[in-house]
Amino acid sequence: MMNPWIKVFFFAYLILGLLIVPDYGITMDEPIQRKHGMVAFEYVNETLNLFPSIPKVTNENLSTYDHRDYGMFFQLMAYSLEQILGIDNSRDVFRLRHVMVFSLFWLGLLYFYKALSIRFKNDGLAFVGILMVILSPRIFGDSFTNPKDIPLLSWFMISIYTSIKFANNRNPKSTIVHALISSLAIGSRIVGLLIPVVTIVWILVEFLFQRQDRKWQEPILTISTFIILVMMFTFSLWPVLWENPIDSFLYSFQSMKKFRWSGSMLYMGEMIHSSSIPWHYIPIWILVSTPISITVFFLAGLSSTLKELIQKKAAFFNNQENRTDLANFMFFFAPILSVVLFNSVLYNGWRHLYFIYPAMVWIGIIGLKGLWAYLLSRTGFNSLKYLFILLISINTIEIVFF
Numbered sequence: 001m002m003n004p005w006i007k008v009f010f011f012a013y014l015i016l017g018l019l020i021v022p023d024y025g026i027t028m029d030e031p032i033q034r035k036h037g038m039v040a041f042e043y044v045n046e047t048l049n050l051f052p053s054i055p056k057v058t059n060e061n062l063s064t065y066d067h068r069d070y071g072m073f074f075q076l077m078a079y080s081l082e083q084i085l086g087i088d089n090s091r092d093v094f095r096l097r098h099v100m101v102f103s104l105f106w107l108g109l110l111y112f113y114k115a116l117s118i119r120f121k122n123d124g125l126a127f128v129g130i131l132m133v134i135l136s137p138r139i140f141g142d143s144f145t146n147p148k149d150i151p152l153l154s155w156f157m158i159s160i161y162t163s164i165k166f167a168n169n170r171n172p173k174s175t176i177v178h179a180l181i182s183s184l185a186i187g188s189r190i191v192g193l194l195i196p197v198v199t200i201v202w203i204l205v206e207f208l209f210q211r212q213d214r215k216w217q218e219p220i221l222t223i224s225t226f227i228i229l230v231m232m233f234t235f236s237l238w239p240v241l242w243e244n245p246i247d248s249f250l251y252s253f254q255s256m257k258k259f260r261w262s263g264s265m266l267y268m269g270e271m272i273h274s275s276s277i278p279w280h281y282i283p284i285w286i287l288v289s290t291p292i293s294i295t296v297f298f299l300a301g302l303s304s305t306l307k308e309l310i311q312k313k314a315a316f317f318n319n320q321e322n323r324t325d326l327a328n329f330m331f332f333f334a335p336i337l338s339v340v341l342f343n344s345v346l347y348n349g350w351r352h353l354y355f356i357y358p359a360m361v362w363i364g365i366i367g368l369k370g371l372w373a374y375l376l377s378r379t380g381f382n383s384l385k386y387l388f389i390l391l392i393s394i395n396t397i398e399i400v401f402f
Helices: 004-023 030-048 073-085 090-120 123-134 137-142 149-168 172-186 190-209 217-237 245-257 281-289 292-318 320-342 351-377 382-401
Strands: 264-267 270-273
Touching (some): 004 123, 030 073, 030 090, 090 123, 172 190, 190 245, 190 292, 320 351
Antiparallel strands (some): 264 270
């Protein structure tokens, strides 16, 4: 059961967020994102004849639309709700979308808290993890207005919880729910494929390092069922796949691997082109826009986990908690490595990779737990414990004030 004070916090944060939604303006991406939703809605409406009275307002066809490589599920839902509510002025249209973005982010936080609570068995550590997400200045601001990167981040936070439930209890419900969340992430952006890939690796690692009977039937059946469900949900939730699923999917994958934006931007005092991003672009952006304490915790968690892996070797994977941590390591490092290997086009900082931040926080909680355990073990250094708390408190207060 969730601590009553944690419930109060989540309720208060929801109210706070909804109250300050009107303080935010419209980002440059939002009009075109709304158009994506319009094109998708018109295609679905024409195909399924759901709302024959709603006229078509664009001259686009989804199957030939220039931006059909985008996952449009959130945009489709936003425009559909706009039509259902009869909203016909731009001010309310974009405010509705902002409410939807923040509400989904809030829901992601709730399930991320549950995931942290299961893993660390400590409500305090889970709560600190939620604060780490909220107190990232870039993500906090974007959580009210960003209709592309925040939905994907939110689905990733929810997927961490559903993946744990799926790993611990592979019944039909957990399989269906995790496959659905995986598909919703893919329907936001094709990089959501990382979720089912990590899930499959998770199952195989458990089989290889824990199971004694070495019978392949169970993992093969589990993986096959999961993959089929992900494919079914993805096909259903991504209308561009309805006519030519394989070609459309490959087109989206190739396009997002090397996006078609071409421009120059200022980075570390120099103008660089979007097609020539240095390997350190993402790490530097994360470092300069993430609170220092969170970065310190992350580095501590990274070093302690790697140390334990080196010491225990294969035995490291026998522990379910370690396998959960491994999944989050993959969530964090795989996208960064992919960006470097594919020389992907990036711009506007690291917003395209916001979805890796929950995994960074996860590793940070490992570091925080380890640092605190170390301080508690040093009985002769009580002053260090108080200094540690003081420094973290000062940093947190500074971030909140900012």
